[in-house]
Amino acid sequence: MxxxxxxxxxxxxxxNTLAESAALITALTKAGNKNHVEIIVAPSYTSLAKVxxxxxGSEIQVAAQDVHWEDKGAFTSAVSPVQAKDxxxxxxxxxxxxxxxxxxxxxxxxxxxxxxxxxxxxxxxxCVGETLEEREAxxxxxxxxxxxxxxxxxxxxxxxxxxxxxxxxxxxxxxxxTATPDQAQEVHAAIRAYLxxxxxxxxxxxxxxxxGGSVKDSNVDEIMAKEDxxxxxxxxxxxxxxxxxxxxxxx
Ligand code: 13P
Numbered sequence: 001m002x003x004x005x006x007x008x009x010x011x012x013x014x015x016n017t018l019a020e021s022a023a024l025i026t027a028l029t030k031a032g033n034k035n036h037v038e039i040i041v042a043p044s045y046t047s048l049a050k051v052x053x054x055x056x057g058s059e060i061q062v063a064a065q066d067v068h069w070e071d072k073g074a075f076t077s078a079v080s081p082v083q084a085k086d087x088x089x090x091x092x093x094x095x096x097x098x099x100x101x102x103x104x105x106x107x108x109x110x111x112x113x114x115x116x117x118x119x120x121x122x123x124x125x126x127c128v129g130e131t132l133e134e135r136e137a138x139x140x141x142x143x144x145x146x147x148x149x150x151x152x153x154x155x156x157x158x159x160x161x162x163x164x165x166x167x168x169x170x171x172x173x174x175x176x177x178t179a180t181p182d183q184a185q186e187v188h189a190a191i192r193a194y195l196x197x198x199x200x201x202x203x204x205x206x207x208x209x210x211x212g213g214s215v216k217d218s219n220v221d222e223i224m225a226k227e228d229x230x231x232x233x234x235x236x237x238x239x240x241x242x243x244x245x246x247x248x249x250x251x
Contacts, residue, residue, distance in 0.1 A: 004208050006224065007164060007231035008248045009040040009125065010238025011065065011093065011212075012047075021047035022054055024241055029058040031245035037231065039248055040091055040125075041238065045079050052088020063091035063125065066099055069112035071120075081120040091123040095151055097170045107150035114151060118159055125164040125210070125233070126151060128191075132171035140169075141190045148194060157199040165191055165209045166233040172213025174235060181222045181229075184211045188228035217246035224250045 016024065021043050033039065042063040043051045052062045064084035068075055071082050084092060094113045099105040105113075110126075117124050128147040130140045144167070152160065167187050172179050179187075188209045196204035211223055212233030223229055237243040 001225060002208075002227065002230040004206070004230045006035060006037040007040060007208050007210055008037050008244075008250075009042065009063065009166075009210060009231065009233045010244055011042045011096070011233060011235050012044060012239060013065070013098070013235060014044055015239055016043065016047060018047055018050055021051050024239065025051045025054045025060065027241035028060060028244060028248075029055065031241070031248055033059055034249045037248060042091075042093055045084075045087070048084065048087040048089060055088075061090050062088050063093060064089040064122070065093050065096065067092050067094070067113055067117055067122065069109070069116040071116070081116045081122055085120050085122060089122060091125055091164075092117050093125045093127060093166070095127045095147070097127060097129050097168055097173060101170070107147065107153075110151040111153050114155070118155070123162050123164065125166050127166040127168055127212070127233070129168040129170050129173075129213070135169065135171065140187060144187065144191060145194050148191070149198070157203045160199070160203070163207055165207060166212050167191060167209060168212035168233060174214070176214050178214040178216070178219050178223070179211070181226050184223055185226040185228055188226070188230075192228055215247065217243045220247045220250045 039060045040063050042065045067081040067084050068078040071080050095110045128144045130143045134143045169179050191209050192204045208230035210231040210233045211229050215232040215234045216237050
């Protein structure tokens, strides 16, 4: 069990109409929070303002799923950090594996997106993770180190204060295959060791590292029991109020 304040975050991805989002957030505000965790939900942009409005006064914070690297301009379909913040987001995911693999976000693009988010005071949840092929080739730790090094390039420890990292093995996302608690712990410990080396031991100790990839009400307890696992980033089960409530209130 972590000594840091745990975070349970839900990534709603491209799901939910406005009415569905409203119903979900309303149910979640009544979910309780016995572990005093930080609770974050990341709705799609169309629901962001509504969810933020309905979450007001509750313990739930709202994140964007991504932001563009510019504040405004001719970038059809993109959403800027200014707009995300204006809609009520306090956090943003950056570098989710679906952004990397489906939309082609490179380390260089992600680095610019992190800069934009930090410039506007959004707390970044920076996502990293290896593919199955990379894992089987024994490259997991080097891939993750390189994603961190390049994605967070040129920022000082001071600028990155409050950063949240999400380790999401690509092979575990939406597949029902969860990393074992030991596999998660191994990578989380390696990420923390990297942060200690690249920044400082104090920064590494303070940074929350979340696990994501088929987290369920049935496996959250054993994952959260690991020392370096500071929380979960949940996809599928964050769309079902009772399941996500159980995850928030893990044992
Ligand atoms: P699943 O929980 O559906 O595997 O998704 C994980 C994820 O990608 C969260 O960002």
